Amino acid sequence: MPKVSADYMEQRREQILSGARRCFAEFGYEGATVSHLEAAIGLSRGAIFHHFADKDALFLELARRDTEAMLDTIAADGFVQVMRNLLASQEDYSWLGTRLEVARRVRTDPGFREQWADHQKLVDEAATSRLAIQREQGRVRTDVSERVMFTYLDMVLDGLISHLATGGDTEIAGEVLDFVEHSVRTQDG
CATH class of the missing domain: 1.10.357.10 (Tetracycline Repressor, domain 2)
Structure with missing residues (x-):
């Protein structure tokens, strides 16, 4: 598996947080399903939850x-x-x-x-x-x-x-x- 830079990892976290913010704003915490999060962020659940333990940690x-x-x-x-x-x-x-x-x-x-x-x-x-x-x-x-x-x-x-x-x-x-x-x-x- 290729190594990625710390800058790349930070950019990815920021992408996740930005999309998650939009998703939580639109659907609320309960309504922000993993499918909604994936669509808002533009990443798979694996990519999202590689950076955050779960939806609660993201919020x-x-x-x-x-x-x-x-x-x-x-x-x-x-x-x-x-x-x-x-x-x-x-x-x-x-x-x-x-x-x-x-x-x-x-x-x-x-x-x-x-x-x-x-x-x-x-x-x-x-x-x-x-x-x-x-x-x-x-x-x-x-x-x-x-x-x-x-x-x-x-x-x-x-x-x-x-x-x-x-x-x-x-x-x-x-x-x-x-x-x-x-x-x-x-x-x-």
Whole structure:
């Protein structure tokens, strides 16, 4: 068997993840059968599952990557920017399928909930840390804890996702995000 380069293997993984993202977005986790995955990715099940142990591992990798991107945005620009980015990428709702599926599986699958807890903890810590820094700089309110502000923003994110998933007005959503950002800021922030 000929050896393949690390670059080739990485390109193949990216091809698999890209197709799987489209498939999960279109069919949901349960509906993303192996046949659907093969068609979306353009590879056989053997090629797909050579790189990922199973469909669950494939989905978790997508969710992990989404979490990492979210953490980077939170660290650089804050939690509201995560929502603004989602709103700005209206033409690409592939993230939506992942986020909705994570919420469903956390609610219904104890094994997944346990696996996901570590990812969620990273988001919680990054967001509350960012809020603490913003508080020290006098940019966010001091009359509520960072934990309360994070929970508020996380609930707004879930509401935004639901709003977008059901075809809600995106123009008004931007104005709502302005209101949300103003609601956590100080007068000077």
